[in-house]
Amino acid sequence: MRKIIKRIVLFVLALIFFGLFYLFVPGIWNHFVVYPRLEEQIEAVRSLRKPVPQVTSLTHYRGLMHSHCYWSHDSRGTLNEILTAAKKADIEFIFFTDHERAKLDSFPRGLYGEHDGVLMVPGTENNDLLVWPLADTVIDWRMDNPSLIKGIVDAGGLVVFPHCEEKRPWLNPDYQGMEIYNIHTDIKDERYSDIFFNTIINQDRYRHRIYRELFDEQTEILARWDSLNTWRRIVGFSAVDAHENQNIRASYLPDGRVEWLGPNANPIDTTEVGLWEKILLSEPDENGWAFKLYLDTFYHSFSFVNNHILADSLDKQNLADHFLKGHLYVAFDALADAKGFLFYALDQNDAVSGILGDEIALKNASILSAVSPLPGRYRLLRNGALIDEQAGGYAYKFTGVDKAGVYRIEVAIELDGNWVPWIYTNPIYVR
Ligand SMILES: [Zn+2]
Structure with missing residues (x-):
């Protein structure tokens, strides 16, 4: 009898051991093989950094368009926690999107104003919208969405669509932009248990790489954005959707x-x-x-993907104006700092006739060009279709632009033999 019990105990212990081994093996493999190699490759790419020629007099500001603080029911983020993370991630502006606390929602609320060089703009995520009124006002959430959107836009505020994997009223004539990447959107297809066990092993040294593991290119969302842009201007931007709550x-x-x-x-x-x-x-x-x-921290979310807005000054109205002009590109800055990148057009005299987001006449678009602090693979898309691809150097000239259309660039960097998306620009509209 004793023998049988002993065997059963041994068997159960072996089961537990192999069970744990099975759950932790991917994380351990990542820790000793995958992540060190990835870090090495990222370092190698970063070491190629070169200064970029200045093409515009506008300044590059790095920041976030969708993030939460203590005002939201599902975050406890304080000014101190958020500011510390923002400074560490080199973030210069945060357009907050805190869930509403009442049907009559007064602004400003939550975190706002400039804090130690970080500009905070109060906004909200509610009714499947992101809204930044940019003024002292009250939003009445009992109104229907079309009237709400029109009212806020007419009053000078910003209204855009979050979580664009979901159904949205795409043909609404008043909204101004959409998320083309959201960390929360991206994580939906992952197995949370995998993330959990990987995090237990790798959180101290490799949390940036744990985030990277989640990345999938949002091809359907990008395709929808391209198709909408052939109809009218829709600004594309990224969302960290940070709560520091998992x-x-x-x-x-x-x-x-x-x-x-x-x-x-x-x-x-x-x-x-x-x-x-x-x-x-x-x-x-x-x-x-x-x-x-x-599992998530403000700092790692803030550094993962950013919006670079080219503006005159770090001022909420000026940033909003340039956001609406599409003077924005999305970059995965945890891979490599993209500051300095620019996509622009040259006319026949080699003078800059427009930058990303601008609308220019066909006769003034003889060359589409880009400058980048790092080498990569450049893909030029016209109305969503790939029309040119080049890899290697630092500045490209896409000559022979002889058709009106909506042109945007995607830049990828090479890691472990794979091209990994790094930058998405807003389009230049050639009319
Ligand atoms: Zn959110």
């Missing part, structure tokens, strides 16, 4: 008890300090957290 955290309450938060910043429990708390909790950090297991 985690388990604990903090001490003023009465000495411990509040535990789970995914989406939902409270799990409030407990007295017992044995587990004594084992798991450490001294609270500067933000009050005494226990942290993070």
